[in-house]
Amino acid sequence: MLKKGRRGSKLKKLTALIITDLQNDFMPSGALPIKEGEAIIPIVLQIAPLFSHIYTTQDWHPNNHVSFAINHGKRPGEIIEIHGKSQILWPVHCVQETLGADLIPRLQRIAIEKKIYKGENPLIDSYSAFFDNEKKKSTGLNEYLKKRGIQKLFFSGFATDFCILYSIKDAIDQGFIAYVIRDACRAMNKELLDETKALVAMENYGAVIILSREISSYL
Numbered sequence: 053m054l055k056k057g058r059r060g061s062k063l064k065k066l067t068a069l070i071i072t073d074l075q076n077d078f079m080p081s082g083a084l085p086i087k088e089g090e091a092i093i094p095i096v097l098q099i100a101p102l103f104s105h106i107y108t109t110q111d112w113h114p115n116n117h118v119s120f121a122i123n124h125g126k127r128p129g130e131i132i133e134i135h136g137k138s139q140i141l142w143p144v145h146c147v148q149e150t151l152g153a154d155l156i157p158r159l160q161r162i163a164i165e166k167k168i169y170k171g172e173n174p175l176i177d178s179y180s181a182f183f184d185n186e187k188k189k190s191t192g193l194n195e196y197l198k199k200r201g202i203q204k205l206f207f208s209g210f211a212t213d214f215c216i217l218y219s220i221k222d223a224i225d226q227g228f229i230a231y232v233i234r235d236a237c238r239a240m241n242k243e244l245l246d247e248t249k250a251l252v253a254m255e256n257y258g259a260v261i262i263l264s265r266e267i268s269s270y271l
């Protein structure tokens with residue numbers, strides 16, 4: 053029995069669930085709501101018990117963050133150039149130590165092993181769970197996962213066309229096998245086909261796009 057249990061736990065250690073930015077400000081009453089974002093909550097709660105290792109990410113911005121339109125005297129949705137890269141401007145969202153930046157309360161039911169914070173540098177936005185958008189600073193997630201021998205990452209959360217997309221590319225670049233649980237994610241969809249385009253881009257990059265009901269066959 054003991055031997056079997058050990059083998060089982062070793063197998064599970066290789067996989068992890070990443071819950072991306074499931075924060076109050078991305079909910080319907082939040083500062084930057086994602087359409088039908090609340091629909092993924094029951095799915096995330098349902099799949100969580102399949103994983104021994106669960107990590108969350110949180111947008112965690114200072115008030116003077118570069119991505120806030122108000123800090124440039126512009127409107128959300130406008131695009132500016134920063135350090136040679138285009139930056140979409142957002143409403144003020146997920147400000148450090150505010151209720152909007154908290155994980156949604158229902159995630160308290162889940163045993164979260166580690167919380168990753170991103171977007172703390174006022175000068176650089178940070179979509180990926182691994183690096184800021186200029187790849188200047190690591191969040192520490194890559195090193196943390198490598199130390200534990202975790203090789204397969206299953207992504208859920210927000211937004212398919214921003215943070216999930218960036219995280220998937222970085223995950224694959226860092227040598228992880230990356231899965232997108234399509235129905236456990238939602239897109240910002242600023243343009244109608246953004247979600248579809250993101251899914252195609254991630255698949256072309258090497259990610260496996262799956263549905264929540266299929267997870268057990270990939271564990």
Ligand SMILES: [Zn+2]
Binds near residue numbers: 113119142145146171
């Ligand atoms: Zn943000």
